[in-house]
Amino acid sequence: MKKNILLLFGGGGTEHDISIVSSKYIEKNLKEIGLYNVIKVEIGKDKIFRKINEDGQNGETVELNFKRQLVGSAVEDIHIVVPCIHGPPGETGEIQTFFELIELPYIGCGPEASLNSFNKVTSKLWFNALEIPNTPFAFLASMEDKQRAHDLFDKYGRVFVKASSQGSSVGCFQVFKKNELDGALESAFKYSNYVLVEKMLNARELEISAYEYDGQLITTVPGEINCPSKFYSYQEKYDPYSKTTTEIIAPGLSAESIKKMQDYARLAFTHLKLRHLSRIDFFYTDESEIFLNEINTFPGMTPISMFPKMMENNGHSFNKFFKDLIAKNIL
Ligand SMILES: Nc1ncnc2c1ncn2[C@@H]1O[C@H](COP(=O)(O)OP(=O)(O)O)[C@@H](O)[C@H]1O
Ligand SMILES: [Mg+2]
Known part of the structure; x- marks a missing residue:
């Protein structure tokens, strides 16, 4: 049977x-x-x-x-x-x-790796502990900590406010004016217990597929999300009229930058103890700085999703990958 x-x-x-x-x-x-x-x-x-x-x-x-x-x-x-x-x-x-x-x-990933990767505050603490560059940030446990967000705004002039435990850009707010900061913080607290405030970057958005294949951890070359509005919002992600386009191979990156991103992806995968598959997202600034943004422990697999495409582009069949995973793990 x-x-x-x-x-x-x-x-x-x-x-x-x-x-x-x-x-x-x-x-x-x-x-x-x-x-x-x-x-x-x-x-x-x-x-x-x-x-x-x-x-x-x-x-x-x-x-x-x-x-x-x-x-x-x-x-x-x-x-x-x-x-x-x-x-x-x-x-x-x-x-x-x-x-x-x-x-x-x-x-896929176990409970601990999943939760650590999903919580945007926890993952920042991990990235710092692993010395993986990430955007400067402050985090708030309640509105009583709001001074930290104000200090960050004063330093950088514009910030991104994010509910700690959300995906799909829900609970994320761009803040360009200081008088809009408290409103954004309060809105983010409606979604999560913690709120992360980050320096707002002007950066390219790059993604790497990291997965286990034939007993090896593979990290692909980065693909790219080209989002004209510079905020890859829920609508930009999933609306059929989205203006966002993707490229399986991000153009014009130096071998050195690619290697750095792959090394950070590998460090995150092994030390956060991810398993089987993940998509690891980066920012790449005009000054060629690389920041790890987030880890997705069960990446999208829709017709526009990057994870399977980057794997196939890397010469690995998703079908064989999945077949082997099931065979290795099934009771
Ligand atoms: N520090 C930042 N500077 C500029 N844009 C950002 C920053 N953080 C997030 N974004 C934008 O917001 C989007 C959603 O943020 P992200 O942290 O990836 O959350 P999610 O888990 O909802 O995907 C990103 O894809 C990017 O377009
Ligand atoms: Mg994201």
Whole structure:
């Protein structure tokens, strides 16, 4: 009998719909691999798990129990999970904590690496500890710390305010005027417990795919996001009329800059103990400074997403990558 792969997606966060699109790419690959039975389950905005039928429609409610079984009208053993979730509860590590508890194998980073990478404040502290350059910042635990944000604004003249635990540019605000700073901080606190304030850069946005392939950690050459508005906002990311374009190979970078970024990506991957796959995003300024911006522990896999394209461009088949990962980890 074929073993069962649970393909989980959704999650109810701001990137819910994106993860549905990513899951279709994974499903297509799993079907091409052909060795397994793929069970698709969407975690709804109401947190309920629903099986998705062959016709793509919502089916019955199901539950994953402590015996690694998916229970609905039938009871099915699950042999591995692919948590294809961007943002909570996947990139936050919550769902992986449950898989660890019930000893169910899964693809991607563990709970600790996920949470450390998702929280923008925590990841900054890690980058500093690892001496990986990142944008100058201050962080606030409450509005009582707002003087730190004001000091940073006075120093740099414009800042970026970000909710600490969000993705897809939600809870991110550009602040050009000091009298708009407190409003941005208060808005960011509506999304997260901590708020990060960063020097606003004028920089190119570069991304590296970092993944394990044939027992080796691979870091690709950087690709580029060209966002004319210089703020790769939620709308720019996902609106069909977005003016943003991407390039699989960022043009005109020196071999030295590429090597530096790859070294930082490798350092972050190994020391934050990422696993299997990630996309690591950088800023590259006019002065050729390199700053690590963030790590995505379950990168997008939509038709416009960079992760699989950069992997393929690097001469590695996503299908083989996924096939090997499943074979190595399945019960
Ligand atoms: N310090 C900064 N200076 C200039 N632009 C920034 C800065 N930080 C973020 N941005 C812009 O905001 C976007 C979203 O920020 P990011 O930290 O990547 O959050 P998210 O996790 O939501 O993708 C970036 O892609 C970039 O366009
Ligand atoms: Mg980002």
